[in-house]
Amino acid sequence: MSYAGQATRDADFRGPLDVTKAATFVVDGQDMVIGWSPAAQELLGYLPTEIIGRPVDTFLGYEESASPTRPTCESASAEQAADASILAYPKRDVHVAVHRDGHRLHLVIAVCHLSGTGALQRVLVATECGQLGEWESRLAMLDGLATQSPLGFAIYDTRLRLVWCNAASELELGQPLAEVRGRHADDLYPKGRFVTPGYPDTLHGVMNKVLDSGEPIIDLHFRGQQPSDPGKEHLWSCSYYRLQDPDGRVLGVCEDAFDISDRHEAQRQLNLLVEAGRRVGTTLDVIATTDELAAVAVPEFADLVEVDLAPAVLSGEVPEGGDPEGSELVRTASRSAASGGPAHSAESPRRQPRPVEYAIGSPQHRSLASGGLVLEDDTLVVPLRAGGSPLGLVTFVRRVGSGIFDRAAVAVADELAARAAVSIDNARRYTRERNAALALQRQLLPQYLPPNSAVEVAHRYLPTDDLSGVGGDWFDVIPLSGARVGLVVGDVVGHGLHAAATMGRLRTTVRALAPMDLPPDELLKRLDDLVGQSAEADSDASDASADDDVAAGATCLYAVYDSVSRRCTMARAGHLPPAVVEPGGHVTFPDLPAGPPLGLGGLPFESLEVELPVGSLLALFTDGLVELRDRDIDKGLETLGKVLSENSGPLEDLCDRVISELLPGSTTTDDTALLLVRTRELDSRRVAVWTLPAEPVSAGRARELVAGRLSDWGLDELVFSTELIVSELITNAVRYADGLLHLRLIRDRTLVCEVADASHTAPHLRHSADDDEGGRGLFIVAQLVLRWGTRYTREGKTIWTEQALPSD
Secondary structure (H helix, E strand, O other): OOHHHHHHHHOOOOOOOOOOOOEEEEEOOOOEEEEEOHHHHHHHOOOHHHHOOOEHHHOOOEEOOOOOOOOOOOOOOOOOOOOOOHHHOOOEEEEEEEOOOOOEEEEEEEEEEOOOOOOOOEEEEEEEHHHHHHHHHHHHHHHHHHHOOOOEEEEEEOOOEEEEEOHHHHHHHOOOHHHHOOOEHHHHOOOOEEOOOOOOOOHHHHHHHHHHHOOOEEEEEEEEEEOOEEEEEEEEEEEEEEEEOOOOOEEEEEEEEEEOHHHHHHHHHHHHHHHHHHHOOOOOOHHHHHHHHHHHHOOOOOOEEEEEEOHHHHOOOOOOOOOHHHOOEEEEEEEEOOOOEOOOOOOOOOOOOEEEOOOOOOHHHHHHHHOOOEEEOOEEEEEEEEOOEEEEEEEEEOOOOOOOOOHHHHHHHHHHHHHHHHHHHHHHHHHHHHHHHHHHHHHHOOOOOOOOOOEEEEEEEEOOOOOOOOOEEEEEEEEEOOOEEEEEEEEEOOOOHHHHHHHHHHHHHHHHHHHHOOOHHHHHHHHHHHHHHHHHHHHHOOOHHHOOOOOOOEEEEEEEEEOOOOEEEEEEEEOOOOEEEOOOOOEEOOOOOOOOOEOOOOOOOOEEEEEOOOOOEEEEEOHHHHOEOOEOHHHHHHHHHHHHOOOOOOHHHHHHHHHHHHOHHHOOOOOEEEEEEEEOOOOHHHEEEEEEEOOOHHHHHHHHHHHHHHHHOOOHHHHHHHHHHHHHHHHHHHHHOOOEEEEEEEEOOEEEEEEEEOOOOOOOOOOOOOOOOOOOHHHHHHHHOOEEEEEEEOOEEEEEEEEEOOOO
């Protein structure tokens, strides 16, 4: 049993002068003791045989106070003599009594005069002074609870009718007890209800529960309107316990209630700020942040919240200073408790901010003019500022009956706006940086892919979501000599401006290396060396440790497709292999040696050569397309293969189908590059190939063959220049090479002339001196062609030229 329960069982609520517990003795008219109770014997030590018949002054010999007014135990003096008869004592007084063993006791004695003419004249009831003081303190406490306590106390009978209430309850009810006695509890607070979960919501329900169970209910929160203050909701902390008499008969239920509205409001406002810190600024999106601010404030703080920002904030810029009255703002968030939320949902299209205008003299206009907070009736306007820069306004509105914006509410609104302004400014800064990074990325990615005869191309690039930032994925299609094309896709590790810049550096390097006609594995080796050198230089930079988003490496896939031979040679550096789709729809992912990511160094790259039927489809992509947080890469590759197997229709439509299947909503935490390539084959009628011996006469034979084929193609205008070019290239090959020579003409978008030999020595363009007998041939060739170059193979080298076709 608890101490509280034991104290309740041991409590004696009888007064210390109650005749059933106090010491009593009876005296006659001559002040002789004629009656002596057991309690008197226990208090003073005298047996009845020792005291009955003796005068009362035997033990009550001294008067503690003879004042006609009621004395107290504290003012009593044990040194006062008792020179007056007990008949002169007041009805209740303080005296000094002598115990049988001789020690003195301070007693309070009450005298009860008996009617009639018999010997019994008076009954005296005595108790020690200390017990009376304790009893009087209890009475004072009860009086204080009834008249002075701020807690409301009320007693209801078993039928839940009001029996009694204290002064605090009367003040709350706005009527005296006499006018409300007998009314039912729910009638006194007709619109109130309990809001504590797990309990009945009505007063009758709670009180009946207490009456039935006998178990008290503590600290239930009751919300309703105070009868003396209609129109405003209050919150009370209420407790209930059952009342019963000593015999256990249930008398009713007692209620104590304390108005905690102010405390609850202060706690609610504190919780609001805590919630704002948790919910506002979860994204680096300006409009989403203003929506979060409105969602936090409605309906907990206001019934309507509107957030207006300067248009420059939405684009990431700082609003320019100037005439506040001429400032133009746009509405980015609006939320009303009446409508149950914002006008849009997560599934609906994003709401576009709309311009707003303020009437002259309106709270918003005055806030813009003064730059400060404005309160007018039920409207509170607080400026949004960050770092001294004005960002916009937030307007809080409370409907009638929701309470006014008092000093505490204004302070909360100011703090709420200040915190939101910091989050909005962070989102603004991120927007500016992201826009700059996206602009850089767009400039670094291919702006236009010119058509070519070797392949048909379609592509997509999707930047990351707003949270992840700009990435480093890229793709490219690079025209090469001999009606060939270089296909590249890559992914830089990391996000941000550094990743985008690294991507641009790699793409530029690939475009510079590709025209050198390096095999794919050799090109990746040189690219790997560049990345390794750049990483080493970054690690030595003093500010490298300050950038947490440094690209530490990259992956890349490089392929070269020859539209004449229909052969594709590819190599990869830690990148995913391409998907190859045959014209019939069969999809494969070639077993292409992976190779290490760029920048690691030390390991070789390997190439794979495959022959592709005409109309085959190549899909080059980055991992952002097939790998998501909730989808592993194998599942993504399977889905990609399924979509690509339907290899029909325009490539642009196929690109859209791939994106919609693999990236619903076109959002991803990693940027994505997709390059679809459908292969073509140059018609044999547009290609001429001859094999010649490495002899001087081959130059003349080559001129004849070229002239005849150009005439067949209707390119007579190019006969003279082409004969000169072929003659010079054949002559050089005969001079420096052995074995057979291979001459090829390709009629593409340009006229391509190629001479291949078994030598790996390349001619060099130089300026001959006036007295040199030779060395001017290649210089003359360079003046006749658009471009020329040399590419190397395992068998030797090929020197090629390109001439512009005559316009129609």
